[in-house]
Amino acid sequence: MAAYFIRRLLLIIPTFIGITIMVFIITRFVPGGPIERMIAQAQQMQSMAGGTLTGALSKEQSQPLSEEQIKELKKYYGFDKPVLISYLLWLGKVMTGDLGVSTRYYDPVWSMIKERIPISLYFGIISLFLVYSVCIPLGIAKAIKHKSSFDNLTSIIVFIGYAIPGWVVGVLLLVLLAAHWEIFPLGGMVSDNFEDLTVIAKLLDIIRHTILPLIAYMIGSFTVMTFLMKNTLMDNLSSDYVRTAIAKGLSFKKAVFKHALRNSLIPIATSFGNNVSVVLSGSFLIEKVFNINGMGLLGYESVVERDYPVVLGILVISSLLFMIGNILSDICVAIVDPRVRFE
Template sequence: MQAYFFRRLLLIIPTFIGVTLLVFAMTRFVPGGPVERMIAQMQQQTQDGGRAVNSQISQTLSQDQIDELNAFYGLDKPVIEAYWDWLNRLVRLDLGESSRYYEPVWDMIVERLPISLFYGFWTFIISYLVSIPLGVLKALKHGGKMDNVSSVMIFTGYALPNYVVAVLLISIFSFQLEWLPMGGFVGDDFDYLDFWDKVWNITQHAVLPMICYVIGDFAILTMTMKNSLLENLAADYVKTAMAKGLSFKQAVTRHAFRNSVIPIASHLGNVVSVFVAGSFLIEVVFDIDGIGLLGYDALMERDYPVVMGILAVSSILLMLGNILSDLCVALVDPRVKFGA
């Protein structure tokens, strides 16, 4: 087993290089890079000032100045050479400097990391604490009224995109009823509150975004748990256990349940990337200054150093999460033996 996980760890390196090299090359060929954005902003400022503006870029910046900007951002080098320089800096945890804010990308990610971790952690806890018991209950009450009603609600929520749910929740609970804040991680007066008022303030702001975060995983985990348990309840080993004198409840808790959580355990590692990456659209709708909103703004503003930094962090976490999934499956299911 140790050899298997060692190979999986080594496989992270070529996978990471392939993913980041592909995206890095795309940022070089997609029009509208940081230099073009800077020139467009200068032209817009000139227009706002009421001065005549020629459509030619050369009247905004000379070619020598444009070449210096390209050299500053590393856009004058071939793709492979520029990628190699970026990779060397990455090893030293140097993700470069934002072309929009002129701040170190690593500092920008670390600054917003606690917010994304907050939502990722509670999404994980709430999803599993609710989905597993509900999935078990739906399996035991299969075909009943409770199962049918909950299935309609679950699939309705799953069918709606989370950003649509976000807009709907804001319209009802924030705009019409005025029960909860419309967005943000904390209120404007947060720094002046005492400890428990701060906790309440964060909770109020977190309710609506948390619903949107949970709703997708909630449906998948619940139905996975239900279907897995139904399959195990129909297995011969459960019938044999009951034939030997175990009650139905004992057969479920001692045998069927443990085997039924194996698919759930395989999904466990996939939520690791959510801890950091969050959701771009949810954070945009609720104006939550996390990594998701940072990534969205970076894409819109062609801030490619930030895009590559977030991609690097999320890619590594996702690959480590897949290895964690294998570990969880091995812990839950003793029958699993990874080849040497």
């Protein structure tokens, strides 16, 4: 098994290079990069300065930067070198922990990401814990009480939550519970007077700011996990080994929890590791609605603003987490299913 996981860890290297070089090449050929944005800003500044409408000035306004200035900008942002050489230089910096500098805020990329990781981790870990805590018991109960009123009612509730986008739920919660009834705050992570509160008051303030975004995050996450648990458990309950155990005198409860349940957790364990990267990704729409500066909103804004160093920095972290998550999935499967032997 150790040799298998060593091979998997070594495969991270070529996979990481393949993912990053593909995105790096795309960022070099997609229009609207930092240089084009600076030219547009210079044109806007000239327009606001009130240039005349003569043909000569109009021609000059169409290209406010000289060729020497554009060459200096290309050199500064690394666009003056071939793509492969630029990628190797960028990869060398990444290996030393340098993710570059944002072309929009001119701050180090790692410091921008580091500020938002705790927020995304906070919501991601709580959401992951609550989803598994609710979906697994709910799926077991639905499988045992298949076609009952409880099964039908919970199916309706879960599908309604799955059909409504999380950000729509967030807007409705803000309008009703925050703006209309003023039970919860309108957004953000803490109140304006957070520093003046006591420790218990700070904890309660964070909880009040967490509830609405957490509901919006989780509203659509129950369906797949719940029905995966239910259907897998129903398949195992109809298997020969469970029917044989019951026929030999084993109670139905013990047949479920000692035999069928462990085999039913295998698909759940397979997808567990993949959720590691999802924990940090967040949802930019929900973060936008609740004014939360998480990783999702940072990634969305960096793509829209063509802030390529931030895009690549987030890609580095998310791709590594996703590949490590796949290895964690294999470990979880080996723990749940003793028949699995990685050779």
